[in-house]
Amino acid sequence: MSDCAxxxxxxxxPDFAGGTLDAQTHARVEAHVAxxxxxxxxxxxxxxxxxxFANAPxxxxxxxxxxxxxxxxxxxxxxxxxxxxxxWTDWRxxxxxxxxxxGGLSVAVTQRMRLSNSVDSSLVxxxxxxxxxxxxxxxxxxxxxATTTQPAIPPQSQAVHPVxxxxxxLSFGGGVDGLDRxxxxxxxxxxxxxxxxxxxxSVEPDRAPLLPVITEGRR
Amino acid sequence: xxxxxxxxxxxGVERQHRDVNVARFATSHExxxxxxxxxxxxxxxxxxxxxxxxxxxxxxxxALVERHAPALARxxxxxxxxxxxxxxxxxxxxxxxxxxxSFRADSALRTWLFTIERRLILDRRRSERRRRSDASLDExxxxxxxxxxxxxxAEEAEARVVGVVQRLSxxxxxxxxxxxxxxxxxxxxAEIVGSTEGAARVHYHNAVRAVKELLYV
Numbered sequence: 001m002s003d004c005a006x007x008x009x010x011x012x013x014p015d016f017a018g019g020t021l022d023a024q025t026h027a028r029v030e031a032h033v034a035x036x037x038x039x040x041x042x043x044x045x046x047x048x049x050x051x052x053f054a055n056a057p058x059x060x061x062x063x064x065x066x067x068x069x070x071x072x073x074x075x076x077x078x079x080x081x082x083x084x085x086x087x088w089t090d091w092r093x094x095x096x097x098x099x100x101x102x103g104g105l106s107v108a109v110t111q112r113m114r115l116s117n118s119v120d121s122s123l124v125x126x127x128x129x130x131x132x133x134x135x136x137x138x139x140x141x142x143x144x145x146a147t148t149t150q151p152a153i154p155p156q157s158q159a160v161h162p163v164x165x166x167x168x169x170l171s172f173g174g175g176v177d178g179l180d181r182x183x184x185x186x187x188x189x190x191x192x193x194x195x196x197x198x199x200x201x202s203v204e205p206d207r208a209p210l211l212p213v214i215t216e217g218r219r
Numbered sequence: 220x221x222x223x224x225x226x227x228x229x230x231g232v233e234r235q236h237r238d239v240n241v242a243r244f245a246t247s248h249e250x251x252x253x254x255x256x257x258x259x260x261x262x263x264x265x266x267x268x269x270x271x272x273x274x275x276x277x278x279x280x281x282a283l284v285e286r287h288a289p290a291l292a293r294x295x296x297x298x299x300x301x302x303x304x305x306x307x308x309x310x311x312x313x314x315x316x317x318x319x320x321s322f323r324a325d326s327a328l329r330t331w332l333f334t335i336e337r338r339l340i341l342d343r344r345r346s347e348r349r350r351r352s353d354a355s356l357d358e359x360x361x362x363x364x365x366x367x368x369x370x371x372x373a374e375e376a377e378a379r380v381v382g383v384v385q386r387l388s389x390x391x392x393x394x395x396x397x398x399x400x401x402x403x404x405x406x407x408x409a410e411i412v413g414s415t416e417g418a419a420r421v422h423y424h425n426a427v428r429a430v431k432e433l434l435y436v
Binding site: 003010015017018041042045046053057058062064069 | 272273274275277280281284285288289292293295296297304305308309312313316317374376377378380381384395396398399400402424427428430431434435
């Protein structure tokens with residue numbers, strides 16, 4: 001049993017079996033089937049299938065009609081379709097807002113964590129070498145006398161390397177890369193002086209924590 | 220079926236079986252009772268009848284059911300629905316009429332009804348499967364699924380065809396029967412089974428090949 005190579009003709013066989021072709025096409029298929037054993041066999045199979053499934057259980061039409069809803073009970077098109085569209089639109093808007101909110105929160109939390117880690121690592125890495133000198137404190141903070149957070153600095157502490165001072169202004173803890181041994185010893189001495197000096201009462205709480213952290217790191 | 224007169228393609232499947240369906244499913248009493256109403260409904264399109272039903276004309280609903288119920292019953296029976304064919308057909312019409320506003324006129328009403336019926340049948344099978352908690356329900360039912368048809372198939376060859384068709388996969392069976400028995404196009408079949416036109420064509424030809432092999436080899 002093989003299939004006819006004329007696919008177009010085979011496609012028409014179900015319609016030919018059902019008698020739904022126009023006269024011209026019907027005659028064309030009929031002529032082909034008469035000369036093609038494969039199509040004749042396939043057509044006979046299709047007719048057999050149609051006969052086998054032709055008889056369906058009888059249906060009580062009136063019973064079905066009696067079970068149908070009344071036309072007045074059927075919702076109108078407007079009241080059916082619009083809420084559906086609106087529900088879909090509302091759902092999309094809600095999803096978009098949720099995504100934006102969650103995304104924004106994620107970015108904020110991520111940035112905050114990154115900033116926190118950056119500050120912590122900076123402090124941890126630079127803590128042994130960090131120092132705050134008078135030059136690293138902005139002029140507005142330095143102020144004068146007991147109103148500032150900075151204790152009095154002995155004169156020898158001014159022997160900080162200029163490069164060190166520049167770096168201190170660029171970073172939290174500054175750096176000691178450019179200091180030689182003598183400068184570092186002088187710096188340590190200055191820090192000891194800072195430790196011994198009485199701490200003035202702070203009027204700027206934001207700046208105060210830096211000093212204990214740095215001095216603690218030095219210890 | 221072979222007694223149906225030849226009609227040009229494209230007239231709409233809802234008109235192809237009309238004469239035969241009405242004659243087969245309406246009793247002589249019903250035909251006499253509806254005799255004078257049937258003539259105007261003959262030429263009315265499905266959309267006309269729907270509009271008349273919505274305007275309160277119950278005879279339009281009757282005409283629609285008469286026009287499409289036989290094909291729906293045949294399709295349900297061919298898919299193996301047992302004693303519940305009429306219930307399936309009735310549920311199909313109830314569901315269709317309840318949501319008639321969602322019917323789009325760009326497809327044939329019968330295609331839409333087939334789609335609803337197919338979903339109903341699948342839902343019923345799923346419910347039955349859950350109820351019986353039997354994962355191998357399809358195989359277990361395969362031997363009895365077509366019992367309803369057995370009594371109606373007169374000849375041995377036709378009974379053999381039913382057995383062969385039942386061995387096709389569900390999708391192949393649906394596509395094959397919609398194409399051969401109902402004369403639907405691949406586009407309409409694809410709409411009903413939720414597939415593509417090309418896939419429907421492939422399923423049909425695979426089914427034909429399988430049926431021929433099972434019958435004659």
